[in-house]
Amino acid sequence: MEPKPVIELDGIRRDFVVGEETVHALRGVSFTIHEGEFVTIMGTSGSGKSTLLNILGCLDTPTSGEYRLDGTPVRTMSKTQRAVLRNRKIGFVFQSYNLLAKTTAVENVELPLMYNSAVSARERRERAVTALQRVGLGDRLNHKSNQMSGGQMQRVAIARALVNDPAVILADEATGNLDTRTSFEILVLFQQLHAEGRTIIFVTHNPEIAQYSTRTITLSDGKLREDRINDNILDAAEKLASLPIEED
Amino acid sequence: MNITNLFKIALKAIGANKMRSFLTMLGIIIGVSSVIIMLALGTGSKATIMQEIEDVDPGALMIIPGPEYEETGGNWLPEYSQTITQADYHSILDKSKYLKAVCPMVYSSGQFINGKNNHSGSVQGVNNEFLDINGLSISEGDMFTDAEVKGSAKVCIIGKTVVDKLFTNGADPIGTVIRINTMPVRVVGVLKSKGRTAFGQDQDDIVLMPYTTVMKRMTSQNYFDMIYVAATSKEMSQLAKQDVTEILRENHKLKEGDMQDFRVNSLEEATSMVDSVMNILTLLLSCIAGISLLVGGIGIMNIMYVSVTERTREIGLRMSVGARTVDIMSQFLIEAILISVTGGLIGVLIGAGISYIARFVMMHFTDYHILIAVEPWTVLLSFGICTITGVFFGWYPAKKAANLDPIDALRYE
Numbered sequence: 254m255e256p257k258p259v260i261e262l263d264g265i266r267r268d269f270v271v272g273e274e275t276v277h278a279l280r281g282v283s284f285t286i287h288e289g290e291f292v293t294i295m296g297t298s299g300s301g302k303s304t305l306l307n308i309l310g311c312l313d314t315p316t317s318g319e320y321r322l323d324g325t326p327v328r329t330m331s332k333t334q335r336a337v338l339r340n341r342k343i344g345f346v347f348q349s350y351n352l353l354a355k356t357t358a359v360e361n362v363e364l365p366l367m368y369n370s371a372v373s374a375r376e377r378r379e380r381a382v383t384a385l386q387r388v389g390l391g392d393r394l395n396h397k398s399n400q401m402s403g404g405q406m407q408r409v410a411i412a413r414a415l416v417n418d419p420a421v422i423l424a425d426e427a428t429g430n431l432d433t434r435t436s437f438e439i440l441v442l443f444q445q446l447h448a449e450g451r452t453i454i455f456v457t458h459n460p461e462i463a464q465y466s467t468r469t470i471t472l473s474d475g476k477l478r479e480d481r482i483n484d485n486i487l488d489a490a491e492k493l494a495s496l497p498i499e500e501d
Numbered sequence: 502m503n504i505t506n507l508f509k510i511a512l513k514a515i516g517a518n519k520m521r522s523f524l525t526m527l528g529i530i531i532g533v534s535s536v537i538i539m540l541a542l543g544t545g546s547k548a549t550i551m552q553e554i555e556d557v558d559p560g561a562l563m564i565i566p567g568p569e570y571e572e573t574g575g576n577w578l579p580e581y582s583q584t585i586t587q588a589d590y591h592s593i594l595d596k597s598k599y600l601k602a603v604c605p606m607v608y609s610s611g612q613f614i615n616g617k618n619n620h621s622g623s624v625q626g627v628n629n630e631f632l633d634i635n636g637l638s639i640s641e642g643d644m645f646t647d648a649e650v651k652g653s654a655k656v657c658i659i660g661k662t663v664v665d666k667l668f669t670n671g672a673d674p675i676g677t678v679i680r681i682n683t684m685p686v687r688v689v690g691v692l693k694s695k696g697r698t699a700f701g702q703d704q705d706d707i708v709l710m711p712y713t714t715v716m717k718r719m720t721s722q723n724y725f726d727m728i729y730v731a732a733t734s735k736e737m738s739q740l741a742k743q744d745v746t747e748i749l750r751e752n753h754k755l756k757e758g759d760m761q762d763f764r765v766n767s768l769e770e771a772t773s774m775v776d777s778v779m780n781i782l783t784l785l786l787s788c789i790a791g792i793s794l795l796v797g798g799i800g801i802m803n804i805m806y807v808s809v810t811e812r813t814r815e816i817g818l819r820m821s822v823g824a825r826t827v828d829i830m831s832q833f834l835i836e837a838i839l840i841s842v843t844g845g846l847i848g849v850l851i852g853a854g855i856s857y858i859a860r861f862v863m864m865h866f867t868d869y870h871i872l873i874a875v876e877p878w879t880v881l882l883s884f885g886i887c888t889i890t891g892v893f894f895g896w897y898p899a900k901k902a903a904n905l906d907p908i909d910a911l912r913y914e
């Protein structure tokens with residue numbers, strides 16, 4: 254049975270008006286992503302990756318073109334419906350982390366669940382702790398965002414994206430600030446999540462990472478340049494095992 | 502999102518900016534406490550003034566010599582103070598229909614001497630109806646009799662302060678002959694103590710004598726300084742006033758349009774005037790206090806505005822993880838309300854505290870005994886105002902924040 258399409262883009266354009274000029278960040282992008290795919294999006298800096306991901310995450314609306322999520326055109330949804338959608342179905346990892354200042358790791362991770370009244374305070378805490386343990390920060394629960402390294406903040410941001418158990422995970426340079434070893438740890442995690450059936454869209458500059466996904470979409474100057482299914486998916490866990498262990 | 506979570510978020514935000522939240526609250530605290538203090542002072546002064554005349558017969562009327570000030574054109578002639586005569590007194594006694602008591606009055610002053618002790622003060626010449634009209638009573642001895650009034654007897658009634666000054670050895674004043682200036686006068690009664698008025702006047706520093714005695718032996722006058730009368734009831738006081746006015750006009754042979762050379766003032770008019778003056782004063786004070794509350798409210802708005810602007814990225818983040826417009830609105834509204842209600846509460850406590858301390862200090866360390874009292878409605882009022890202020894001034898910035906698009910908010914610099 255053919256897996257059902259989760260994300261359908263049709264002629265997506267996004268223009269930014271900056272003073273007199275108009276920047277065409279996306280110039281008609283169309284593709285479909287099915288349930289259970291692990292897609293990496295590549296492209297040079299400024300090619301429109303983040304812009305695309307923001308649209309996919311319902312944080313931004315396209316200037317024109319149709320975006321259907323689970324078959325429903327996002328354009329027709331109300332602001333509140335989109336908020337609930339982001340809360341229940343989407344996990345978003347920002348390129349710039351976007352953590353709450355002066356707030357502990359565990360509180361940052363709890364945040365999405367704060368806006369879900371079905372989750373009790375206790376369950377919220379438990380799930381946040383579990384998510385932090387999954388990204389290897391089980392010992393940094395009560396560190397504040399300003400007391401953590403870039404890589405640690407990035408992992409908190411990942412944990413926050415996982416905590417609501419989303420169907421679709423959108424990650425913008427989720428390993429951009431991590432050393433090779435931690436990068437692969439995260440990659441192992443993403444492969445696990447993928448194996449659990451989640452749809453993952455992963456923006457990266459690193460062509461090596463693309464080898465661990467099922468499909469790679471390459472953007473160039475706001476247009477889709479290449480869309481390639483990966484026949485030879487590498488196993489991140491294997492690679493991790495082969496890396497030398499550094500003691501710190 | 503449930504309300505407890507919103508409260509947690511709002512509390513956390515307040516806690517994260519303690520100083521700023523406190524300064525905002527300070528505006529509200531000052532506003533609310535000044536409203537409370539002003540109202541307590543206003544209603545307290547009114548209650549005090551009212552209490553002072555409470556003992557006086559509510560139907561009391563004062564017949565005073567001389568025309569209304571406006572009628573004189575600012576030209577007060579000596580004869581104006583001599584227009585109330587013995588004849589007027591008798592006409593009132595004979596003809597008036599609505600009076601239950603009539604008391605002629607003359608004023609004098611003198612040196613009161615008992616052995617080595619002396620004290621100077623005023624003497625009021627009255628008849629024995631004076632006590633009833635004024636709500637006074639005798640604690641020891643008796644009021645002088647009608648016969649003593651008729652016979653210009655050398656007797657007097659004295660207040661507690663005079664007793665304390667003249668009888669330092671604790672002797673019984675009743676029956677003692679003291680001297681007023683050079684005249685020997687026998688003390689026949691002591692007035693029950695009334696203490697001081699709110700404005701520090703000693704009501705026990707008083708000497709009463711038959712008016713005949715004062716007129717004949719002290720001031721040598723044949724006119725009265727005032728006739729104090731009481732209508733049969735408070736309701737009858739207007740009628741009694743008209744009646745008395747007609748009697749005196751006839752006596753003075755005044756025609757329509759002639760300048761009236763006496764005045765009749767009723768206690769009721771005086772009280773309602775005091776009442777309305779005090780109400781205006783209280784209102785005025787409250788308005789001033791209200792302005793400071795308004796300034797406090799604008800402070801809240803200003804802080805909320807800054808807070809929203811400063812936290813635009815945070816708002817963007819919250820929206821990106823699923824906060825709805827109403828969640829963001831509620832968060833900021835709750836923040837504003839928490840600040841204003843907490844400020845209001847502290848303001849009420851401080852306002853009430855200062856009011857009662859002021860009352861205590863006045864009672865024990867000064868002669869001014871104003872019955873400052875914080876009434877429940879003033880608390881409710883100022884509390885209500887500051888909650889409304891919180892909602893009102895918190896609403897606009899909250900709305901502004903909630904209407905942003907997540908990505909615009911996130912990109913905000």
Ligand SMILES: Nc1ncnc2c1ncn2[C@@H]1O[C@H](COP(=O)(O)OP(=O)(O)OP(=O)(O)O)[C@@H](O)[C@H]1O
Nearest residue numbers: 269271276278297298299300301302303304305912
């Ligand atoms: N809010 C905005 N206003 C104006 N121009 C914008 C805005 N956001 C993005 N752009 C422009 O759109 C283009 C695409 O930006 P985008 O952030 O999507 O690039 P990117 O592929 O994510 O780059 P990088 O790899 O550096 O993160 C750029 O030219 C950028 O200048």
Ligand SMILES: [Mg+2]
Nearest residue numbers: 302303348425
């Ligand atoms: Mg980017």
